[in-house]
Amino acid sequence: MELFKTFKEIQKKQKAYQLVLNIASWDSNTEAPKNAIPYRAEMLSIISGESFSLATSKAYQEAVYGLFKEKDQLNEQSRKEIERAKRGLDKIVKIPKDEYVEYAKLVNMSQRVWEDAKENDDFESFKPYLNKIIEAQKRMIRYRGHEENAYNVLLDDFEEGMSKELYDAFFDVIKTDLVPFVKEVLAKKPNEKPAFITDLYEEADQKRFVEYLMDVFNYDLDRGLLKKSVHPFTWNTHSQDVRFTVRYLKNFVFSSIFAAIHELGHALYEQQIDEDLDTTNLNTGTSMGIHESQSRFYENVIGRSYPFWEVHYDKMKTMFPKQLENVSLDDFYKGINWVEESFIRVEADELTYPLHILIRYEIERMIFEDNIDLETLPEVWNNKMKAYLNIEPQKASDGILQDVHWSAGMFGYFPTYALGSAYAAQIYYTIIEELDFEKLIKENNIAAINNWLKAKIHHFGALKKPRELLKEITNEDFNPNYYVRYLKEKYAAIYLKE
Ligand SMILES: [Zn+2]
Secondary structure, eight states: OHHHHHHHHHHHHHHHHHHHHHHHHHHHHHTOOGGGHHHHHHHHHHHHHHHHHHHTOHHHHHHHHHHHHTGGGSOHHHHHHHHHHHHHHHHHHTSOHHHHHHHHHHHHHHHHHHHHHHHHTOHHHHHHHHHHHHHHHHHHHHHTTOGGGHHHHHHHHHSTTOOHHHHHHHHHHIIIIIHHHHHHHHHHSOSSOOGGGTSOOOHHHHHHHHHHHHHHTTOOGGGEEEEEOSSOOEEEEETTEEEEEEOOOTTOHHHHHHHHHHHHHHHHHHHTSOGGGTTSTTOSOSOHHHHHHHHHIIIIIITTSHHHHHHHHHHHHHHSHHHHTTOOHHHHHHHHTOOOOOSOGGGOOTTTHHHHHHHHHHHHHHHHHSOOOGGGHHHHHHHHHHHHHSOOOSSGGGTTTSOSGGGGTOOSOTHHHHHHHHHHHHHHHHHHHHSOHHHHHHTTOHHHHHHHHHHHTGGGTTSSOHHHHHHHHHSSSOOTHHHHHHHHHHHIIIIIOO
16 A cells, blocks of 8 residues: 555654654763753754654655545554554644644753752742643643543543543542551551661662662563663663663662662563564553553562562672671561652652552642642642641652652653552452462562563553553453552551461
């Protein structure tokens, strides 16, 4: 088909631009000297502009919309490609280019303002930018013709098929079933945090342990690379080039260990995608939620499990003999599953984590549905912290200013984090039916688990939609009860048994 050939040609060119931009962004986030940034930003904005022009060009629109009309004549893979391309195009095509460029500048600027505001605990200086971003978001949704349902559009952008009705049902389960349980655990937990958690662990030793973990999880170094950065992340261009970063905090060794396992989860997903998809737009994880389900599955379900450390604790002890000299495996297990009321989402433990997301979800709804006065946001935030976690931030950097997302215009993104954890739990109750999961972990046979996830999830890239995929794997629609059940089983055993 002539039109499909045009589509593939333009897509290839776009992928070329994207590759260059991605490599530049990897470099910015890992190695580029600070002073290199302004000149680079200007040069790269030219490439971004070219890429945008191509992505909205008449030829590309004709190809995508033309093929979409005749999609029933395409084979399955080509049809999925066109559907995905159309989804991307719909998001940007009705937005005037001037406004798009203006918005990109606003977002760039406001991220810088946010950094300073956070540093100085000064919500006031960030507020006008936040206001402009929200207004711009609402305007862009209007261009797309969905004025009525603004928040739903945002939720669907980050996780196809999700809506506030579905998220409401999910968070209702969290509120009703999980919140009281969390309070019970918090009331019973010991007061004193064990010293080995915050002891000094040298960076070079932490790095060696992360390298050991890369080996344990069968991360392929011929197609991967580890570096350090301010915030850990996974980066990929296609299945043959999937890198990740961690950071090393001298007084918090678990940060590098569990960030590494988390990012390894993202990275294994990308490395295990079918190579044949590399020349398509389906060569990436299918959604934020499914991606996060994989990272959390590796980090929490495997990495924070007792069987995992039955195998690897000796290795850890030989690498950190001084810090762990008098720490038993049982104590170590409790240490890595330490639960506490905390202000900062990214440092929160597995059990209290969803409450941090619940707070953001409720506030985002208020912003987009109730047009809440932004003046009151810090107070609303603090009240919700008090209600759900019984602590109150004393400064904005511990509260509303802690996350970068809103300054980058990412509303509707947060809920996918909790959704990912819930997907992971649902997948867990399937995998233990089909594999001798605990035994495989005890035999250090992570490869067998990787293979299962590859066959059920990773291999498909974005060929299947998130909810379709979950249903195929678990024989059930998304069911948040698994998540609560998983957390209760695990944390009752640690904290509530006599
Ligand atoms: Zn993640």
